[in-house]
Amino acid sequence: MLTLLRDLTKLRRSLGLPPAGRPGSLALRHVDCGSCNGCEHELTLVSGPTVDLARFGIGIVASPRHADVLLVTGPVTTRMHGPLLRAYAAMPEPRRVVALGDCALGCDVLGSEAELVGPVEDVLPVDLRIPGCPPTPQQIAEALRLLLDARRPLPSRSW
Amino acid sequence: MIAVRPGEVYREAVSAALADGWSFAGLHATRGAVRTLLSRPNGEVRLESVDAATSSVPTIVDLAPAAGWDEREAHDLHGVGFAGHEPLRPLADHDVELLRFATPVHGVDPYQVAVGPIHAGVIESGHFRFHVVGDLILHVDARLFYKHRGLERAAEGLRLAGGLPVIARACAGCWVTNAVAYAQACEEALGLEQTTELARVRTILLELERVWNALNDIGAVCAGVGLAAGTSRFAALVDDARSLNARLTGHRFLFGSVAVGGSPLELPEAAILDARETLARIRAESSRAWHALLFNASFMNRMPDVGIVDAEAARTLGVVGPAARAAGVPEDLRTSSPRLAYDGFEPATLRRPVGDVQARLEQRALELLPTLDILDALLERPVAPTSADQGSSAKEVGVGRVESPRGATSCIVERDGDRIGRVRLRTGSYANWPAVAHAAAGNLLPDFPLINKSFELCYACVDR
Numbered sequence: 001m002l003t004l005l006r007d008l009t010k011l012r013r014s015l016g017l018p019p020a021g022r023p024g025s026l027a028l029r030h031v032d033c034g035s036c037n038g039c040e041h042e043l044t045l046v047s048g049p050t051v052d053l054a055r056f057g058i059g060i061v062a063s064p065r066h067a068d069v070l071l072v073t074g075p076v077t078t079r080m081h082g083p084l085l086r087a088y089a090a091m092p093e094p095r096r097v098v099a100l101g102d103c104a105l106g107c108d109v110l111g112s113e114a115e116l117v118g119p120v121e122d123v124l125p126v127d128l129r130i131p132g133c134p135p136t137p138q139q140i141a142e143a144l145r146l147l148l149d150a151r152r153p154l155p156s157r158s159w
Numbered sequence: 160m161i162a163v164r165p166g167e168v169y170r171e172a173v174s175a176a177l178a179d180g181w182s183f184a185g186l187h188a189t190r191g192a193v194r195t196l197l198s199r200p201n202g203e204v205r206l207e208s209v210d211a212a213t214s215s216v217p218t219i220v221d222l223a224p225a226a227g228w229d230e231r232e233a234h235d236l237h238g239v240g241f242a243g244h245e246p247l248r249p250l251a252d253h254d255v256e257l258l259r260f261a262t263p264v265h266g267v268d269p270y271q272v273a274v275g276p277i278h279a280g281v282i283e284s285g286h287f288r289f290h291v292v293g294d295l296i297l298h299v300d301a302r303l304f305y306k307h308r309g310l311e312r313a314a315e316g317l318r319l320a321g322g323l324p325v326i327a328r329a330c331a332g333c334w335v336t337n338a339v340a341y342a343q344a345c346e347e348a349l350g351l352e353q354t355t356e357l358a359r360v361r362t363i364l365l366e367l368e369r370v371w372n373a374l375n376d377i378g379a380v381c382a383g384v385g386l387a388a389g390t391s392r393f394a395a396l397v398d399d400a401r402s403l404n405a406r407l408t409g410h411r412f413l414f415g416s417v418a419v420g421g422s423p424l425e426l427p428e429a430a431i432l433d434a435r436e437t438l439a440r441i442r443a444e445s446s447r448a449w450h451a452l453l454f455n456a457s458f459m460n461r462m463p464d465v466g467i468v469d470a471e472a473a474r475t476l477g478v479v480g481p482a483a484r485a486a487g488v489p490e491d492l493r494t495s496s497p498r499l500a501y502d503g504f505e506p507a508t509l510r511r512p513v514g515d516v517q518a519r520l521e522q523r524a525l526e527l528l529p530t531l532d533i534l535d536a537l538l539e540r541p542v543a544p545t546s547a548d549q550g551s552s553a554k555e556v557g558v559g560r561v562e563s564p565r566g567a568t569s570c571i572v573e574r575d576g577d578r579i580g581r582v583r584l585r586t587g588s589y590a591n592w593p594a595v596a597h598a599a600a601g602n603l604l605p606d607f608p609l610i611n612k613s614f615e616l617c618y619a620c621v622d623r
């Protein structure tokens with residue numbers, strides 16, 4: 001069996017085909033900045049049995065210290081502004097920010113201006129926007145896979 | 160016009176009403192007044208208003224402890240003082256010192272564990288300050304409103320019909336409930352009357368919302384103890400139920416399916432057949448999944464005697480919904496909703512309604528069956544767009560009340576002509592948060608996720 005797999009890998013390389021699997025992984029830290037809980041409900045299903053994003057090495061982690069990506073939902077309320085900045089500051093570099101859902105993008109029904117500082121791009125540099133109200137688990141999964149594919153190699157050290 | 164009473168007369172009126180079988184159902188500050196909503200088991204409601212033009216009004220929190228959060232919110236967001244509510248701790252106002260919002264706890268070796276607002280997973284934002292000795296929780300201060308978006312303020316000045324998407328946006332989990340409660344309040348204010356067809360359509364939507372919520376809430380308890388098999392199985396069923404919602408209404412959370420003064424929803428014969436087939440499959444599969452849980456001893460043994468809210472505490476704290484019914488308080492607005500199609504509805508009752516985590520979990524599972532029965536009966540023929548009748552006389556203030564998946568939700572709309580003067584949404588989650596803190600006291604800190612999940616309250620529709 002192992003020999004067969006090794007032969008297949010050699011064949012793929014000799015024919016110049018791209019690697020079968022996606023390289024790398026993404027550790028996501030979710031921060032809710034005032035969503036209606038719709039994005040959270042759908043994001044939960046992204047880890048569920050029908051989409052199962054863990055197959056691609058993409059998963060939710062319990063601390064910003066372990067995260068590559070900050071996944072932000074909601075229109076960024078004044079009361080979540082500080083916690084959001086602190087979570088971002090706690091992340092190792094390189095780091096990416098994803099704005100998930102229409103509220104995070106500053107679209108549609110948001111609330112009173114006095115209670116909001118958002119959208120997310122006014123607060124943090126956003127690398128990926130996932131529109132939808134809320135985006136479906138499939139849409140979230142597709143977008144995150146794009147982020148994984150588009151991930152550039154780390155800059156090499158030149159000293 | 161609603162009579163606005165002077166302070167002492169208001170307090171006496173509320174006191175007399177509570178002694179006479181009325182229950183507290185909400186309190187809000189409005190232009191120059193504070194209003195208390197009272198309800199009776201037969202569905203009757205009334206408002207007692209007190210003049211708030213002067214600096215403060217008398218508290219009613221000693222008469223109705225359930226008014227605690229309402230008065231704190233009215234103070235923080237509308238600047239009303241409540242004489243006699245001591246200490247009046249900040250709720251929505253976060254710009255305060257720790258000592259002002261956290262309860263002082265003294266004794267041998269107590270310390271605090273601060274959790275949130277950001278949590279270790281896909282969870283809404285909120286802060287819990289646990290006062291513990293070792294693993295034992297003495298007290299929890301829950302600080303919410305991190306997600307406060309000012310939706311009620313944003314709706315003021317909008318036309319009544321245009322306010323619906325703003326108010327319903329409070330929460331995706333209870334979108335239909337919030338939308339129907341708001342629509343009913345507007346229709347009452349405008350003097351519109353429900354038709355039986357409008358009642359049928361709205362009841363179908365409300366019960367579709369209850370289906371995926373019940374499945375979600377059972378799965379949440381599995382997640383609370385880390386039982387992956389149960390979590391996955393119920394997550395798949397939640398996805399099925401939301402996919403059905405999308406096929407029926409174009410939206411997985413049924414957004415846009417409710418309107419003021421009528422219903423835009425169209426379900427042709429094919430959609431009805433799809434709904435009936437899918438719901439029959441969900442009934443069979445959820446029943447199998449539930450039985451697998453019931454016979455999983457290591458799972459079920461985690462539940463009894465954890466996080467108890469008994470009947471007396473439930474009544475005192477004003478607990479609503481499955482959490483109240485699991486404690487032996489068989490109150491369900493579906494028994495008294497003439498504007499909806501719940502004729503002859505009786506709340507499901509447990510054999511062991513002791514108000515612990517097990518009872519709340521079993522109550523959810525038990526209530527899924529009548530919900531599926533109601534849908535089966537109402538999905539007997541296609542649904543076409545329909546409108547309310549022009550009926551009774553218009554009013555200054557309208558009240559809508561709907562049983563959400565988490566309990567009684569009230570919406571009060573005070574109108575300025577055809578525009579919103581003030582709107583207040585008080586959801587089942589809002590009523591139940593104080594009970595989560597009550598349930599946690601005396602339990603172990605590692606059991607808090609389980610206790611919390613057994614209520615599965617929304618933060619979004621509390622914070623608004």
